[in-house]
Amino acid sequence: MIRSDVLKELQPIISNQLVVCNIGLPSQELHNLDDQPSNFYMLGTMGLASSIGLGLALVQDAKVIAIDGDGSILTNLCTLTTIANNPANNFILLIIDNGSYGSTGDQPTYAGMKTSLAKMADAAGCENVIECSARDTAAVVKDALARERMTIIVSKCESGNIKVPVIDLDAPVIRHRFMEEVARRNS
Amino acid sequence: MSINKKIVADFVRNKIEFVTTVPCKQLAGVIEEIDRSDAIYHIPSNKEDEGMGLCAGSYMGGKRSAIIMQNTAIGVTINTLATLIQYYNIPLPMLISYRGEIGEPIACQVEMAVHTKALLAQMNIPTYHFHEQSDVNELDGILKFSFMAKKPVAILTDASFWQGA
Numbered sequence: 001m002i003r004s005d006v007l008k009e010l011q012p013i014i015s016n017q018l019v020v021c022n023i024g025l026p027s028q029e030l031h032n033l034d035d036q037p038s039n040f041y042m043l044g045t046m047g048l049a050s051s052i053g054l055g056l057a058l059v060q061d062a063k064v065i066a067i068d069g070d071g072s073i074l075t076n077l078c079t080l081t082t083i084a085n086n087p088a089n090n091f092i093l094l095i096i097d098n099g100s101y102g103s104t105g106d107q108p109t110y111a112g113m114k115t116s117l118a119k120m121a122d123a124a125g126c127e128n129v130i131e132c133s134a135r136d137t138a139a140v141v142k143d144a145l146a147r148e149r150m151t152i153i154v155s156k157c158e159s160g161n162i163k164v165p166v167i168d169l170d171a172p173v174i175r176h177r178f179m180e181e182v183a184r185r186n187s
Numbered sequence: 188m189s190i191n192k193k194i195v196a197d198f199v200r201n202k203i204e205f206v207t208t209v210p211c212k213q214l215a216g217v218i219e220e221i222d223r224s225d226a227i228y229h230i231p232s233n234k235e236d237e238g239m240g241l242c243a244g245s246y247m248g249g250k251r252s253a254i255i256m257q258n259t260a261i262g263v264t265i266n267t268l269a270t271l272i273q274y275y276n277i278p279l280p281m282l283i284s285y286r287g288e289i290g291e292p293i294a295c296q297v298e299m300a301v302h303t304k305a306l307l308a309q310m311n312i313p314t315y316h317f318h319e320q321s322d323v324n325e326l327d328g329i330l331k332f333s334f335m336a337k338k339p340v341a342i343l344t345d346a347s348f349w350q351g352a
Binding site: 020040042043044045047048049050051052053054055056057058059060076078079081082086171172174175178179182183186 | 204205228230231232233234236237238239240241242243244245246247248249250252266267269270271274275276277
């Protein structure tokens with residue numbers, strides 16, 4: 001299974017959740033699959049999906065899923081320490097780890113070699129770290145959503161992309177409709 | 188009221204409830220005051236671009252945010268300022284320790300100081316330079332401006348400003 005297969009299986013589970021989605025193809029694939037005002041698409045700024053997701057989770061009550069990639073986590077690795085030390089029970093970090101920089105041509109990342117992101121999250125002090133197969137990811141996310149505790153999920157999947165159009169929404173529109181959705185859920 | 192207390196009081200008056208910090212010697216007192224405030228959630232960052240991500244998340248969650256950092260961070264955060272904060276129209280007051288100015292003991296700090304205002308100008312970021320202690324009286328208006336305009340603003344605070352803080 002590649003990332004778009006994982007997203008397809010996740011779609012019914014996360015469609016109604018607040019999702020902060022990583023730059024590039026992950027956001028484009030999610031947008032193409034199931035555009036929702038509750039999705040915050042990152043159009044730039046590689047690496048900050050987990051930070052945005054944590055900031056959002058810490059200040060309001062609705063559940064937040066940050067969908068990140070292995071390459072993006074590696075570029076902002078210190079995020080794992082911030083997440084560990086500022087736990088938010090409504091926060092799920094889903095790292096789709098396909099061992100490659102998908103949006104730039106599938107160049108390999110170190111997470112696909114000797115480096116284990118799950119072990120790094122664990123060493124950073126994160127308490128509920130689950131590494132799972134691509135096939136089990138939807139069930140693991142569903143289970144994490146049912147619990148009141150912060151969970152870090154590393155979904156190991158195969159490298160590969162599908163052809164999807166770029167996102168044509170303006171950034172302030174994405175932000176505005178997302179904020180309205182956040183406010184609605186907290187009213 | 189000390190400068191540190193005045194800054195935090197202005198943050199609170201402007202409903203800033205989430206502040207991230209990367210430390211600097213000059214900022215130690217204000218960071219301590221932020222930590223002490225019950226009205227503000229203080230979340231230290233490892234790196235300033237990470238901090239801006241946290242601030243963006245907090246703002247979208249309905250809580251106004253701000254970042255406290257050194258001017259060297261401008262070098263770290265240009266991409267984040269352009270493609271996250273400015274691109275999505277996110278207000279972000281940046282209280283910045285302006286190292287490398289008159290009174291600086293460490294020569295290397297001057298190397299980023301000479302680029303700081305030029306970089307901020309290139310980014311079209313409204314920039315204010317606090318040199319006299321009384322300059323702090325402008326802070327309330329600057330914060331209001333940032334949230335009204337939904338733009339990042341830079342408040343550069345130099346060694347003279349912090350003297351006797």
